Amino acid sequence: MAKISLQNIAKRYPNQERFTVEDFNLEIADQEFIVLVGPSGCGKSTTLRMIAGLETITAGSFLIDGKLMNDVAPKDRQIAMVFQNYALYPHMSVYKNLSFGLKLRKYAKDDIDSRVKQAASILGLTEYLDRKPATLSGGQRQRVAMGRAIVRDAEVFLMDEPLSNLDAKLRESMRAEIAKLHQRLKSTTVYVTHDQTEAMTLADRIVIMDQGKIQQIGSPVDVYNHPANVFVAGFIGSPAINFFDVRVENGYLVNDAGFKLKLSALALSKLPNLQPSQELTLGIRPEDIKVSENTESPEAGSTIEVEITVVETLGANVILHAKGGENEFVSRLNAGQYGRPGDKVTLWFNLERAHFFDKTTQQNLVSAKASNGDS
Amino acid sequence: MKYIGTTIKYLLISAGAIIMILPFVWMISTSFKSGGATMVFPPQFIPDPFVSDNYVTVFERFPMLTYLRNSIIVAIFTTLGTILISTLSGYAFARMQFRFRDQIFLAYLATMMIPAQVIMIPQFILLKNFGWIDTYQGLIVPGIFAVFGTFLMRQAFLGIPKELEEAAFMDGANHLTVCFRVILPLLKPSLATLTIFTFMQSWNNYLWPLIVSSSREMATLPLGLALLQGQRDTDWNLVMAGVVISVIPILAVYLFAQRSFIQGMTMSGMKE
Incomplete structure (x- = not known):
């Protein structure tokens, strides 16, 4: 004891x-x-x-x-x-x-x-x-x-x-x-x-x-x-989580580097205290970013066009590094052919599994309790 | 061509070695000469006649056994005492936390700058007050507080990874156990160095025994060897026989300590 x-x-x-x-x-x-x-x-x-x-x-x-x-x-x-x-x-x-x-x-x-x-x-x-x-x-x-x-x-x-x-x-x-x-x-x-x-x-x-x-x-x-x-989000997880500095505009997450994603209703419901044009840090894990051909009929506004920069083949997984505007993306995919560096692909983001952090306090805007309720 | 450099190197080294070894050869050779043969010219390296009686005579004419016994007692206890004091103080200065530790250590080190001649008289008066004149304590105790030994051991302790002590503390050890059973066995090279230095210093020490011992009963070998030299004439063959006898224990200590020196060098169990 x-x-x-x-x-x-x-x-x-x-x-x-x-x-x-x-x-x-x-x-x-x-x-x-x-x-x-x-x-x-x-x-x-x-x-x-x-x-x-x-x-x-x-x-x-x-x-x-x-x-x-x-x-x-x-x-x-x-x-x-x-x-x-x-x-x-x-x-x-x-x-x-x-x-x-x-x-x-x-x-x-x-x-x-x-x-x-x-x-x-x-x-x-x-x-x-x-x-x-x-x-x-x-x-x-x-x-x-x-x-x-x-x-x-x-x-x-x-x-x-x-x-x-x-x-x-x-x-x-x-x-x-x-x-x-x-x-x-x-x-x-x-x-x-x-x-x-x-x-x-x-x-x-x-x-x-x-x-x-x-x-x-x-x-x-x-x-x-x-x-x-x-x-914590950045420390735990490998490859590391993707971070994007964004703000909310008319139901979209946008930044000046060319990032634009529609906030789904479910994601919005997790953020009841969201102010218009509030600055956020969006965190999304590599496995929650997919190449859109592999997902069925993505919701409009939930995808971004990118250019592949590096493809890392790990056997069971493929790690895809890509660039869209000034934003860099890392995605973890199941083994398969997704293209070569220089190819254009469309990435789909599972925002329901994304994390929203206050840009100044760095704290998660969704309490653990609230997100537990979802899952 | 390439052998020329090597040849020159070996010649130089050999010359150095011969210069070093010649006095020893001369000492041994003289110790086997007859009284008349010590001063002949050209000098003889191989004694003729070969006389081994000098070794017997020197024991008969002088109390060599007493000198030898005194020297052995003084040197052994001085060495043991120095090792004990240096180990404990070195450990304390290296590893224990107390106020003004480093300042005290520096002050202690600074005492090395005081010439021995300056403290000789005060030390003599002190020992006289203790009633230690012409005693073994008087010969031994002042010699065991060696600043150099403390310094040497402190540096050696600092070189041992701290985790080793911490592991021992977790295992239930106290400072003394850590010092003597965990770390000291790893410091054999330093201990060997300290042993050789201290033993030789004590063995060869002439001035302090001369001051503190007054009777023939308490004289050490260096004093005894000085007594072998007469005022007007000296039997060099006898003196050299005495010197050979006095050199043997030092050689023994050196060979013994050298073995643990090498052993200590090859031991290591830590992951760097």
């Missing part, structure tokens, strides 16, 4: 004016898998290190199961951590790396042995127990780092970009293993990454951070379908 509560947590380093983390509020349920995600320097690692006790907390309260932990030493927090560079003890064998923490905590010798062996078998490290870290591959080192955390049965697992030093293929398989491991151990986990795929696939809830502040907290599906603001 470990519920974590972060209340108005803030961090400011000495001699720095700006807060690295500010006004951080998060309740983490027992057994929940939370992923902190954001660009580098957004404060996600600092937050994790405050939970670990490796950084002091400037302001706010950090509680585990209702107990204030702000000033408790790392070793007394019942927390285990996996570091980005693994931080294995180079002079110790895998066995000693795994048992070091247990020894320091004065576990009985038999107990240590059985825990180490069990962790090693879960992680497939049994045959490497006598090896030194330097002789292991990246993936194996990563497993040892995980093993060091799981032998202790810690209530909370912290992982600081644990996969970022692995190659793409290994990263994918380790990602699946981490998910399996969590299902098996059910420890409350806080995981930091800048990789949105890791965030989307592993998390029960994602916390998206930027410049020290939480931008949105929600399930992977929520943050994808209902981004709270321009930053």
